[in-house]
Amino acid sequence: MTRFNPPALEIQDVDSFYGELQVLRKASLRLQQREVVVLFGPNGHGKSTLLKAIAGIHPAAAGSIRYLGEEISRTPSAQIVEMGVAYIPEARNLFTDMTVGENLRLGAYNRRARSQVAQNLAYVFDLFPRLAERRDQIAATLSGGESRMLAVGRGLMSGAALLLIDEPSIGLSPIMKRAVFGAIAKIKSARDIAVLMVEQEVEHPLRLADRVYLLKKGRVILEKPAAEINKAEIEQAYF
């Protein structure tokens, strides 16, 4: 029996502005279900903006964004989370006065996730044992790597089918980078989940990814299976 399987994410001709400044110019990309896609590109060329447009935090000015075939470019962000899209912001965007456990519970705020809090929590603690140790600790006291783990864990708590991860490795030591990417690889193999990841660092994500996009000056300039592209080719595009 064949079933119609819409892509996890389909973005077409998205424009986005900050005031007068246009950041995205007809950006288009597509993600199959269970696919891991990495979006590379120089700083300030619209990678994060694209994630924010998908998550509804900074809605797109024009174009279409479909999640599992459904148009979400005008949907409020809270509802997008409810539909199964989790956005994991860059750097330290935790609630620093709350404990690790409270941050995780907040990730499971949406109605769909509430029934599976215990399961998802066990999964996250299994993935990041460090978080289990620090469960009752205030999030402000975590190291850079630990807080990134918490951010990813919080995204997983929402029971999402699509994870949008903004630069998971930024500012981390090589060991921590490996730990974070290792966890993402585990998520990929164990869960029924699609991942769209924005990155600067090339090596690790390239090993993880199914496909790669390159974004420059708000346009998608390249799309290739990860196996067919190498580090030099990507870095070349940065200049």
Added chain:
Amino acid sequence: MMIAAMAHWKKIGIILGLTFIALYPLVHGDTYVMHIFILFFIWAVVASNWNLLMGYAGIFSLGNIGYFAIGAYASGILCKAFGWSPWVCILMGGLASMVCVTLFVGLPALRLSGIYIALLSLIFADSLPTILTQTRSITGGAMGLHDIPPLFEGITRLQSYYINFALFLVMLTIIYRTIHSSTGLAFVALRDSRSFAKALGVNEYKEKIKVFALVSLLTGITGGFYVHYLGDISPTTLAIEPFLLAIAMMEMGGIGRFPGAVLGAVIIVFGNEFLRLAGTLRLALLGALICAIILFFPGGLMQFIDWIDLRLTRLKARRAISS
């Protein structure tokens, strides 16, 4: 033994405090002091609710004495006019407060932020005395409402004491549980970072309405207990003094910290009463006390407690090293 006691000194303190309150009437039982305790129970609940709205949800509401007064007046009027049971009237008063506040403050507040919510809620509370004096036939006007029936016929001070103590415990439990529920986490998330809270799927409108409805319901019910205990109420409840004292309770206790407002209420209610000996200097002395606490511990008494905690931890660490 000493070390173990030190680690749990806060828990021990709470248990000792509650035991003292529970036993006081039986051991000593001065009716005047019991009266002060009852006022403390009431104001601690009002201030804790206010803290839930302002400290946790970060909604700059200045109208909470108004929410209290609506509950008190509604309960008093219903009880006098229809002769219903005060218990039913208290509940109706709470609901009346909830409906009024959610409609006239909560809903408009969804479109407002920060200082504009403060203005709106202040105007809401400030309009009440005028409304009360204009509707004298129902509310008793500037003279207020008198001879409001007590909770039951022939109630003694001792019974009032325990009823209000129970109110205090129940209300604080509700507030505590709310703070630690997913709703409470959502309040704090919205306060700390609105956009990221939304990115996690927090429904801002729903949570704001929820917190207004809850706080006004609980504050209104507390108003009902207050009015049936005292037996009368007038628009002076809405004057500047109770308003400032309630804010001072929150500030002194520590805004956004759970039992903070209760500690603030201890200082303000008892301080205010015992400073009556100082006559006209009372408010000046109270003001000086507030200034001193804010000056040395800007985070209020909760910060003072954290400070003691830190000292004790250091002491413990030093002993562990030397032994």
